[in-house]
Amino acid sequence: MPLLAMRLAAPSILVDLQHVPNLSDIEDRGDHIRIGARVTHREIERSALLADRLPILSAAASHIAHPQIRSRGTFGGSTAHADPSGEWPTILLALSATMQAVGPHGNRTIEADDFFVGPFTSTLRDDEILTHVSIPTTRTAWSFQEAAVKKGDYGLALIAATGTPRGGVLVDPRVTVGAAVGSVTRLVAVERILTDEPLTDELAEEAAVAAAESVKPISDIHGSSDYRRKLVASLVRRAVVELKNGA
């Protein structure tokens, strides 16, 4: 709808998914949670199942715009839209989620790593729709950090960090950045620093420096590239400290 309102898109046909069945559930499938494309941000925010099993989603939902937008905007629409400033793309990449798509040639699953490929660009084909997103529940260590002018505004920088805690260290950490960059991206240099290392304040500082050195921030009327670089470093530091306290 924002693209239509800004005259950036003028499709000759609009397909309304409101009445397509089986796209509105949040299901516990044991080692993963499956969320239908038509589930709204508000339903995610209020889900007791998600608060228990994937609390990073509950925590992030409250940052998405305002209650009116959250009541109408959908998890699938936001994911397919692949807005680099969107909370869900940043978080789904950090959670190693898998997207399920369907089209005239059948079903397809797409790993988050292969899904978000550019600003507002995913690898969904023109004749496919996203039906569900599956999210593993094993990444129980998490942190979500957002810097915005005020809560509900699009963020200037988003950081999501997740991993599986084992024996005092994080196994397979994933750290992603959104909003400060043109396309949601993993901070691989930061992930390397966190892998299998005891989380300490010194490691948080090292991770912040690596984030500042490796991120390629955008510059616009809301903030310069340098400002966003500092924000990213600061949010990464906070995320690692939060992981340390929660892991």
Ligand SMILES: Cc1cc2nc3c(=O)[nH]c(=O)nc-3n(C[C@H](O)[C@H](O)[C@H](O)COP(=O)(O)OP(=O)(O)OC[C@H]3O[C@@H](n4cnc5c(N)ncnc54)[C@H](O)[C@@H]3O)c2cc1C
């Ligand atoms: C004022 C305002 C503030 C906002 N603030 C934020 C914010 O802070 N953070 C944030 O993350 N978002 C924000 N949004 C976006 C909002 O959260 C919506 O999720 C987003 O606009 C998508 O809306 P929708 O779910 O109705 O999808 P639509 O607008 O219907 O669709 C978005 C795009 O995805 C495609 N699409 C939709 N569903 C599917 C599907 N199942 N399969 C394939 N393609 C599909 C559509 O064709 C379209 O190209 C904001 C929006 C507004 C208007």
